[in-house]
Amino acid sequence: MVPSHRPRSTFALVLASVVALVVAIGAPAAIAAEPTPPPPNETGTPTLATLRSNLETAGREYIAAEEKLNLSKARQAELQTLLQQTEADVVRLKQNFAKYAGEAYKTGRVGVIGAMLNASSQDNFLQRAQALDRMTQRDQGSLDRLSEAKHKATATKSNIDQEVAEQVAQTAEMAKRKLAAETALTAAGGGQRTSVNTSGAATAKPAPRNSDGSWPKESCSISDPTPADGCITPRTNHALNEGKAAGFNWYVSCFRSGGDGEHPKGRACDWAAFSGGFENRSAGGSNRDYGDRLAAFFVKNASALAVMYVVWYCRIWHVGTGWRTYNSAGSNCGDDPAGDHTNHVHTSIY
Numbered sequence: 001m002v003p004s005h006r007p008r009s010t011f012a013l014v015l016a017s018v019v020a021l022v023v024a025i026g027a028p029a030a031i032a033a034e035p036t037p038p039p040p041n042e043t044g045t046p047t048l049a050t051l052r053s054n055l056e057t058a059g060r061e062y063i064a065a066e067e068k069l070n071l072s073k074a075r076q077a078e079l080q081t082l083l084q085q086t087e088a089d090v091v092r093l094k095q096n097f098a099k100y101a102g103e104a105y106k107t108g109r110v111g112v113i114g115a116m117l118n119a120s121s122q123d124n125f126l127q128r129a130q131a132l133d134r135m136t137q138r139d140q141g142s143l144d145r146l147s148e149a150k151h152k153a154t155a156t157k158s159n160i161d162q163e164v165a166e167q168v169a170q171t172a173e174m175a176k177r178k179l180a181a182e183t184a185l186t187a188a189g190g191g192q193r194t195s196v197n198t199s200g201a202a203t204a205k206p207a208p209r210n211s212d213g214s215w216p217k218e219s220c221s222i223s224d225p226t227p228a229d230g231c232i233t234p235r236t237n238h239a240l241n242e243g244k245a246a247g248f249n250w251y252v253s254c255f256r257s258g259g260d261g262e263h264p265k266g267r268a269c270d271w272a273a274f275s276g277g278f279e280n281r282s283a284g285g286s287n288r289d290y291g292d293r294l295a296a297f298f299v300k301n302a303s304a305l306a307v308m309y310v311v312w313y314c315r316i317w318h319v320g321t322g323w324r325t326y327n328s329a330g331s332n333c334g335d336d337p338a339g340d341h342t343n344h345v346h347t348s349i350y
Contacts, residue, residue: 044083052261054184055318056348059308062320063350064179067214069170074213076163079156086153093146178320185316189327194315196296196323204242204301207235215306215350220255220266230255234265236349239298239305240269243347248294251277262308271345282334282342290311294345299323306350311341 076188185191210216215302220231225240232240232254240254251272253265262268273283273291295312298305302319306342316326326341328332337343 027252046306049260051184051187055181055309057263057315058177058181058184059319059348060350062174063215063306063308065170065173065177066319069167069174071212071214072163072166072170076160076167079163081217083153083156083160086149086156089149090146090153093149111319135221164185174320181318181320182324184316185321185324185326187275190314190316192324192325194323194325195313196292196299196312196317198296198300201293201296201300202246204239204246204297204304206304207238222266223267224255225271226252228253228255230257230266232269233349236267236269239307239347240350242305243271243294245296246297248297249291250290252273253278267350268346268348271347273343273345277336278344280337280343282337282340283313291345298345298347307348308348310348311346313342314340 080213182191208216215235218233218234218235222232222234222237224230224232225237238250238255245253248271251274252269253272254269257264263270270278271291271294272278273287282288291312295310295317298307298310299317301307302310302317307319309316311326312325315323317323333340334342
């Protein structure tokens with residue numbers, strides 16, 4: 001009887017050995033797998049934190065001023081059209097009134113009284129009286145419309161003057177913010193003019209705006225679709241999707257808790273210049289070309305996507321200043337790939 005049970009015991013031992021072997025093989029494979037490099041550590045010196053804060057403020061206020069300027073120009077254009085129509089009404093009403101005044105001068109009050117006295121009957125007299133009353137009301141209405149048209153034209157001109165004053169103020173505000181950004185960059189050791197070719201960059205679909213053309217107020221309300229665990233704003237999500245639609249599908253990380261800048265607000269993304277993640281080395285060859293094209297894409301579509309600034313390879317494009325050098329790490333370009341942004345492209349959205 002004992003031998004009959006041995007095959008079952010043998011099978012069980014073999015099965016257990018196979019399971020143990022599979023587990024043993026699987027465990028080292030998981031450990032040996034290369035983890036995705038973590039998002040770059042963009043923190044640094046207090047000077048760098050101040051720079052980012054100043055650039056964010058300058059970018060945000062510059063776009064807000066530009067927004068007000070564009071809205072004011074649109075309102076001015078509408079008012080100019082209204083003024084032209086109103087002035088045409090004034091001219092027409094003046095011509096009608098001049099014609100009426102000439103006729104009144106020819107007939108005078110005697111002509112009116114004569115018309116009444118020449119009535120052939122009581123009914124005819126009443127008819128003439130009613131007709132004269134309607135003429136008086138018509139003529140008074142013409143005078144009222146002329147007065148109203150003149151008042152409207154005066155008010156419209158005043159509103160146009162207010163819009164012009166608003167445009168002067170916002171233009172000055174934009175110049176102020178541009179100077180603030182340039183001053184911040186210079187204080188951090190950068191700020192020299194530079195450039196990136198954007199001629200071959202794709203065109204992005206504009207982010208949604210309000211009916212008057214302004215940017216809607218947004219909060220960090222969308223779950224971050226990148227491996228980062230957090231939230232981003234709808235506009236940041238739109239910019240992220242447009243970047244991917246343009247073919248930039250390598251590793252991206254947006255939200256990061258803590259620290260300064262726009263990452264904790266869900267308004268910034270870091271686009272790795274390496275397909276596998278943020279390698280701790282400067283991009284070169286096709287990797288740098290990828291970063292160049294990605295930076296050019298966001299700069300070309302800055303107005304459509306509400307981009308405040310883009311940082312790439314020791315350079316920064318700021319909405320108020322254009323391309324400038326960016327000495328974030330306080331060293332030679334590339335000594336600190338994360339701080340110098342030579343291993344990833346940073347985008348900040350309004």
